[in-house]
Amino acid sequence: AQTVTQSQPEMSVQEAETVTLSCTYDTSESDYYLFWYKQPPSRQMILVIRQEAYKQQNATENRFSVNFQKAAKSFSLKISDSQLGDAAMYFCAYRSPNAGTDKLIFGTGTRLQVFP
């Protein structure tokens, strides 16, 4: 069974600085999808960025980028030019294309605080 691990329960960053959130996963599959979701206090999960495992190029969405290391099974999120609105829980998630289900397997999350 696949597992997702986020080893940083909390992180903090100063506004306009850069922060990196870590995620590792365990799988025996060669093809899969990885995601970072943001969950503000409103509780609504918002997709930040996705990565297909067959793509070697790291995904980028504006100030958000990932460092995908397939061999190391590592998928970190870098937030550049941090803003106060980035403060939230961040969840790393895995999805298998082969399981017959679309379920997302989530890590335990990292709480990001942004200080002015």
Next chain:
Amino acid sequence: EAGVAQSPRYKIIEKRQSVAFWCNPISGHATLYWYQQILGQGPKLLIQFQNNGVVDDSQLPKDRFSAERLKGVDSTLKIQPAKLEDSAVYLCASSLVRLAGRYEQYFGPGTRLTVT
């Protein structure tokens, strides 16, 4: 485009009582998910529907939880009788198609259930 709607936002019940949550997915989305998010954990899939059929309910505690999506649109998740460990946020999500990783799962704001 309207997002995923859920009600109620909050619910407090005593153990052994019953409770029901409602979800209305994004218009046209055939796939609907219910996730349970216990405090300090990532969401865990309870059940996935494709139209009004069940795709995956392997992690649904069927002795007390039930869910339906009768007309392939709205869905109801019920707990009867509730236990203290059912205290959690219940998230509903929807997506356009199944088994297509590039199609995003859109989440609702969730229902926070407290069982006393």
